[in-house]
Amino acid sequence: xxxxxxxxxxxxxxxxxxxxxxxxxxxxxxxxxxxxxxxxxxxxxxxxxxxxxxxxxxxxxxxxxxxxxxxxxxxxxxxxxxxxxxxxxxxxxxxxxxxxxxxxxxxxxxxxxxxxxxxxxxxxxxxxxxxxxxxxxxxxxxxxxxxxxxxxxxxxxxxxxxxxxxxxxxxxxxxxxxxxxxxxxxxxxxxxxxxxxxxxxxxxxxxxxxxxxxxxxxxxxxxxxxxxxxxxxxxxxxxxxxxxxxxxxxxxxxxxxxxxxxxxxxxxxxxxxxxxxxxxxxxxxxxxxxxxxxxxxxxxxxxxxxxxxxxxxxxxxxxxxxxxxxxxxxxxxxxxxxxxxxxxxxxxxxxxxxxxxxxxxxxxxxxxxxxxxxxxxxxxxxxxxxxxxxxxxxxxxxxxxxxxxxxxxxxxxxxxxxxxxxxxxxxxxxxxxxxxxxxxxxxxxxxxxxxxxxxxxxxxxxxxxxxxxxxxxxxxxxxxxxxxxxxxxxxxxxxxxxxxxxxxxxxxxxxxxxxxxxxxxxxxxxxxxxxxxxxxxxxxxxxxxxxxxxxxxxxxxxxxxxxxxxxxxxxxxxxxxxxxxxxxxxxxxxxxxxxxxxxxxxxxxxxxxxxxxxxxxxxxxxxxxxxxxxxxxxxxxxxxxxxxxxxxxxxxxxxxxxxxxxxxxxxxxxxxxxxxxxxxxxxxxxxxxxxxxxxxxxxxxxxxxxxxxxxxxxxxxxxxxxxxxxxxxxxxxxxxxxxxxxxxxxxxxxxxxxxxxxxxxxxxxxxxxxxxxxxxxxxxxxxxxxxxxxxxxxxxxxxxxxxxxxxxxxxxxxxxxxxxxxxxxxxxxxxxxxxxxxxxxxxxx
Ligand SMILES: *[C@@H]1O[C@H](CO)[C@@H](O)[C@H](O)[C@H]1NC(C)=O
Ligand SMILES: *[C@@H]1O[C@H](CO)[C@@H](O)[C@H](O)[C@H]1NC(C)=O
Ligand SMILES: *[C@@H]1O[C@H](CO)[C@@H](O)[C@H](O)[C@H]1NC(C)=O
Ligand SMILES: *[C@@H]1O[C@H](CO)[C@@H](O)[C@H](O)[C@H]1NC(C)=O
Ligand SMILES: *[C@@H]1O[C@H](CO)[C@@H](O)[C@H](O)[C@H]1NC(C)=O
Ligand SMILES: *[C@@H]1O[C@H](CO)[C@@H](O)[C@H](O)[C@H]1NC(C)=O
Ligand SMILES: *[C@@H]1O[C@H](CO)[C@@H](O)[C@H](O)[C@H]1NC(C)=O
Ligand SMILES: *[C@@H]1O[C@H](CO)[C@@H](O)[C@H](O)[C@H]1NC(C)=O
Ligand SMILES: *[C@@H]1O[C@H](CO)[C@@H](O)[C@H](O)[C@H]1NC(C)=O
Ligand SMILES: *[C@@H]1O[C@H](CO)[C@@H](O)[C@H](O)[C@H]1NC(C)=O
Ligand SMILES: *[C@@H]1O[C@H](CO)[C@@H](O)[C@H](O)[C@H]1NC(C)=O
Numbered sequence: 136x137x138x139x140x141x142x143x144x145x146x147x148x149x150x151x152x153x154x155x156x157x158x159x160x161x162x163x164x165x166x167x168x169x170x171x172x173x174x175x176x177x178x179x180x181x182x183x184x185x186x187x188x189x190x191x192x193x194x195x196x197x198x199x200x201x202x203x204x205x206x207x208x209x210x211x212x213x214x215x216x217x218x219x220x221x222x223x224x225x226x227x228x229x230x231x232x233x234x235x236x237x238x239x240x241x242x243x244x245x246x247x248x249x250x251x252x253x254x255x256x257x258x259x260x261x262x263x264x265x266x267x268x269x270x271x272x273x274x275x276x277x278x279x280x281x282x283x284x285x286x287x288x289x290x291x292x293x294x295x296x297x298x299x300x301x302x303x304x305x306x307x308x309x310x311x312x313x314x315x316x317x318x319x320x321x322x323x324x325x326x327x328x329x330x331x332x333x334x335x336x337x338x339x340x341x342x343x344x345x346x347x348x349x350x351x352x353x354x355x356x357x358x359x360x361x362x363x364x365x366x367x368x369x370x371x372x373x374x375x376x377x378x379x380x381x382x383x384x385x386x387x388x389x390x391x392x393x394x395x396x397x398x399x400x401x402x403x404x405x406x407x408x409x410x411x412x413x414x415x416x417x418x419x420x421x422x423x424x425x426x427x428x429x430x431x432x433x434x435x436x437x438x439x440x441x442x443x444x445x446x447x448x449x450x451x452x453x454x455x456x457x458x459x460x461x462x463x464x465x466x467x468x469x470x471x472x473x474x475x476x477x478x479x480x481x482x483x484x485x486x487x488x489x490x491x492x493x494x495x496x497x498x499x500x501x502x503x504x505x506x507x508x509x510x511x512x513x514x515x516x517x518x519x520x521x522x523x524x525x526x527x528x529x530x531x532x533x534x535x536x537x538x539x540x541x542x543x544x545x546x547x548x549x550x551x552x553x554x555x556x557x558x559x560x561x562x563x564x565x566x567x568x569x570x571x572x573x574x575x576x577x578x579x580x581x582x583x584x585x586x587x588x589x590x591x592x593x594x595x596x597x598x599x600x601x602x603x604x605x606x607x608x609x610x611x612x613x614x615x616x617x618x619x620x621x622x623x624x625x626x627x628x629x630x631x632x633x634x635x636x637x638x639x640x641x642x643x644x645x646x647x648x649x650x651x652x653x654x655x656x657x658x659x660x661x662x663x664x665x666x667x668x669x670x671x672x673x674x675x676x677x678x679x680x681x682x683x684x685x686x687x688x689x690x691x692x693x694x695x696x697x698x699x700x701x702x703x704x705x706x707x708x709x710x711x712x713x714x715x716x717x718x719x720x721x722x723x724x725x726x727x728x729x730x731x732x733x734x735x736x737x738x739x740x741x742x743x744x745x746x747x748x749x750x751x752x753x754x755x756x757x758x759x760x761x762x763x764x765x766x767x768x769x770x771x772x773x774x775x776x777x778x779x780x781x782x783x784x785x786x787x788x789x790x791x792x793x794x795x796x797x798x799x800x801x802x803x804x805x806x807x808x809x810x811x812x813x814x815x816x817x818x819x820x821x822x823x824x825x826x827x828x829x830x831x832x833x834x835x836x837x838x839x840x841x842x843x844x845x846x847x848x849x850x851x852x853x854x855x856x857x858x859x860x861x862x863x864x865x866x867x868x869x870x871x872x873x874x875x876x877x878x879x880x881x882x883x884x885x886x887x888x889x890x891x892x893x894x895x896x897x898x899x900x901x902x903x904x905x906x907x908x909x910x911x912x913x914x915x916x917x918x919x920x921x922x923x924x925x926x927x928x929x930x931x932x933x934x935x936x937x938x939x940x941x942x943x944x945x946x947x948x949x950x951x952x953x954x955x956x957x958x959x960x961x962x963x964x965x966x967x968x969x970x971x972x973x974x975x976x977x978x979x980x
Pocket of ligand 8: 602699702
């Protein structure tokens with residue numbers, strides 16, 4: 136009795152003790168192997184989620200899906216330019232409520248890796264630097280420059296203190312276990328010479344001096360000074376090793392796909408290759424890995440970096456732009472995380488023993504004793520499947536794959552074998568189109584035509600061509616360059632003369648008007664935003680006006696000295712004149728920052744009923760520099776909402792005064808280079824797997840549901856080139872096509888494996904699930920036998936049992952279901968033939 140009491144008491148104390156520890160203080164250190172949290176080495180799966188790339192209402196949902204997907208850590212940058220839009224004036228509201236975001240992650244029970252930078256890159260405007268920084272006289276970014284260092288140190292301290300004040304560091308009971316200073320500086324350090332090397336040392340010392348109590352990392356930074364951990368960024372990091380034997384092998388950016396730029400095909404990364412990269416990393420001693428991005432989201436407003444980064448930042452991430460699970464990516468990685476976790480005790484307590492199993496074949500074994508080990512078997516050849524012998528058993532290893540054996544005997548996962556369902560992109564089936572409701576009093580279009588050229592009394596003159604960023608200070612994408620050409624001396628009275636105008640620009644795009652008529656459009660691309668534009672124009676005698684509207688599409692965010700890369704016109708030449716060419720570059724030019732419509736605030740709700748708008752039946756189409764407005768009702772249901780702008784040119788759109796970003800539907804990607812059936816085998820890079828060749832990069836533009844209200848919603852479009860607003864629709868996803876195929880010979884799900892016990896059942900399962908809150912509405916195809924075709928186009932094979940009614944009974948009306956792939960369950964249409972179950976179903980919200 137007495138003993139019992141003591142045991143009970145100490146159990147309570149122990150429980151209380153550990154509760155106290157996690158609630159109030161967690162210690163984070165590291166050793167040669169891993170991050171050490173409360174004295175225990177940890178295998179950690181992490182994923183990037185950038186808080187301003189969605190709305191706060193959606194944060195909990197995304198974090199929950201990340202946790203269900205097997206993540207332990209959420210990583211984010213901190214976006215200085217939006218937190219300090221004016222020097223000394225801070226903003227942490229709305230989508231930029233960093234504290235709320237970190238607390239949401241904490242509440243979900245995940246850790247945070249806070250990459251303070253303050254340089255972010257991230258395809259974010261100016262890499263996250265405030266543009267005012269550029270105007271501090273004598274400043275040089277990211278190098279030994281006292282003015283820059285002072286500002287950087289101040290912002291680092293600001294963020295660290297904000298986190299400390301809110302008790303968000305692990306030692307304070309918060310979720311932050313890791314912090315980053317600078318970002319990928321090692322990639323550009325060469326361009327800064329000795330000053331760059333000194334800057335790295337300074338940045339490291341400054342970070343450490345902030346006493347965060349958590350380790351700091353510097354990514355892509357081989358010379359990161361102790362105690363800062365240098366980490367790897369890349370498509371593969373298995374060959375990486377840190378710069379000291381006392382530091383763990385960590386991977387901070389594992390690209391799940393790639394970002395999108397206007398004028399480019401859409402990149403994707405097959406999950407088999409991504410899983411291979413992750414498995415190889417943990418196989419070879421890695422212990423921390425972060426998906427960049429796990430959720431990419433949207434570049435709302437003018438947050439997109441540049442040049443020409445698109446508004447969608449979907450990234451082919453496991454959670455798509457709208458916050459929906461992207462299958463099979465999410466599910467296959469989840470299975471992978473579960474499988475790696477099954478090996479955690481071995482991975483953290485042993486070093487790998489490498490064993491060659493043949494050409495391009497190897498095993499890494501983590502022994503706790505001879506009979507207690509976990510193993511990874513890899514075939515890193517890109518074309519030849521193999522059967523290998525390992526500890527007396529034989530294993531089939533498809534090319535470019537890794538098998539995971541948590542007990543050195545049983546394979547519970549192979550990176551090339553996807554058992555997770557697919558979600559099919561099928562616009563027609565799953566998007567419902569709505570736009571005008573004739574019952575709305577103000578539902579037709581109104582418009583406002585911009586003035587061409589100088590429009591306000593705040594224009595100014597200067598001789599010569601000004602650099603654009605220095606002139607606009609990024610208060611607008613637009614700068615008017617206006618001048619006039621006097622033809623009196625060169626033509627007879629009342630004659631017109633054809634001349635050529637040649638314009639050189641540093642970027643990013645420009646519209647050329649002569650005598651207020653559009654005569655040319657020039658533009659660059661993401662890799663080189665500079666361009667030359669030429670136009671043949673007729674000038675009449677006397678004075679002719681020349682107005683060039685130079686446009687920026689996101690400030691540069693990457694590269695050495697990217698902050699001083701300029702934009703705008705730098706040379707204008709008149710050619711074909713009888714008396715040779717004439718350089719207009721150093722003439723007197725008149726400048727106007729921004730557009731008239733921006734100055735008027737046409738996007739604002741307050742002007743929705745203003746008489747400034749023209750109403751009428753005939754909407755002007757194919758006009759440049761025109762504003763359109765209408766109202767629409769929010770689409771029914773709870774599905775994601777987009778604006779379909781495929782019939783428009785280039786511009787920006789606002790819903791209820793909130794900018795949903797820039798669009799550019801008329802810029803088509805190159806017509807070749809795509810491969811929808813991209814072979815996942817072999818080394819991946821950002822140009823390997825592309826889709827949507829010869830099409831716009833993006834036609835659907837995300838409208839967050841939380842920006843809509845019941846009843847009328849205001850839509851304002853600024854069209855720069857020419858489009859037809861009557862083609863615009865508001866679309867909502869109200870269905871999802873899902874599909875899966877599992878064979879009798881496939882593995883049971885990894886999460887049914889228990890160490891020391893094995894699989895709960897040897898029978899494979901076909902699993903289906905819909906988005907949270909959605910249900911399976913119908914079964915479109917279900918065959919047990921030898922079904923042919925791929926998901927989306929399945930067909931019965933020579934052996935076929937229509938099992939729709941079984942699947943219907945088990946699945947319809949449910950959010951998720953699973954079906955045993957066995958003859959017991961499904962009958963046997965063809966004994967002694969290896970059979971598969973293939974199912975396609977439709978989910979509804
Ligand atoms: C960090 O800790 C050191 C030593 O305890 C102290 O001298 C220093 O002032 C602290 N710095 C900050 C920013 O709190
Ligand atoms: C693993 O290797 C590290 C250094 O390479 C060494 O310090 C450590 O003792 C080794 N661990 C084991 C369990 O052998
Ligand atoms: C978008 O609109 C175009 C026509 O303007 C149409 O072909 C396409 O199917 C639409 N996409 C969606 C998802 O509604
Ligand atoms: C599409 O939306 C309309 C209302 O805008 C609704 O009446 C219709 O049922 C929806 N269609 C589907 C398939 O959900
Ligand atoms: C022009 O000046 C007046 C004040 O004199 C001011 O109210 C107005 O906003 C200015 N307009 C523009 C386009 O700058
Ligand atoms: C154009 O040239 C004529 C003759 O040289 C001159 O009278 C006139 O003022 C000039 N106009 C402009 C706008 O420079
Ligand atoms: C020039 O042409 C305009 C119409 O284009 C005409 O009104 C004018 O009289 C002409 N002037 C001369 C001098 O021919
Ligand atoms: C912008 O202005 C600054 C200071 O006047 C100058 O040093 C810099 O070269 C200009 N930038 C560009 C890109 O022209
Ligand atoms: C339009 O709205 C923006 C953002 O709310 C505001 O800064 C601006 O002053 C408004 N402009 C006008 C003309 O109302
Ligand atoms: C514009 O008018 C509509 C009614 O026609 C009204 O519902 C709406 O509130 C008005 N908007 C503003 C900003 O005044
Ligand atoms: C739109 O206008 C441009 C020139 O202004 C013309 O080249 C083009 O054919 C027009 N497109 C349509 C669809 O009318």
